[in-house]
Amino acid sequence: MLDFRTIPASKRIAMVAHDNRKTELLEWALVNREALSKNTLYGTGTTGKLLEEKLNQPVIRLLSGPLGGDQQVGSMIAEEKIDLLIFFWDPMSAQPHDPDVKALLRLCVVWNIPVASNKATADFIFSSPLMNQDYTATQIDYSTYLNRKL
C-alpha cells in the first residue's frame, strides 16, 4: 500500500547503467527527456556524465560504480533521499563490484523503491499516474520479521 505524504510530485531519480547498457539507457533517456526534465536526476559517475551531455540537464554525479557509486545510491535510498531507481545492469557480464550491485538492489526492496532494469519497466513506471502524485515509498514493516523466534 502506498502512503501519499510529503514528497512533491517531482521525483528524485537515480540513474545507473553498466557499460554494455549505457547506450540503451541514453536512448531511453533521450526519448523521455521531457518527462525526466521535471525531476531531479542523480547518476553514478560515468552514467551521470553521459546523461548530462545527452539531455542537456543537470545530473548530480556520484562516484563511479566500481569506486563506490552504487553504495552511495544505496545509502541515499536508506536515508530516503531517492524515490526511484533506473538501473540498467548487465545480465551477461560479471562486474568487479557485484556485491555493491546486489546490495543496492537489496536496499530497493527493503525501502520499497521502484526499480527499472530495462526500457519496458522504465516505460511502465513513467506512464504510471503515481509519477504525478505526491507519494513516498514507505519501508516495508519488518517488525514481525525482526521479532520472529529463531
Ligand SMILES: O=C(CO)COP(=O)(O)O
Ligand atoms: O558500475 C556502475 C553501476 O554498478 C555504473 O558506474 P558508472 O556510471 O560510473 O559507469
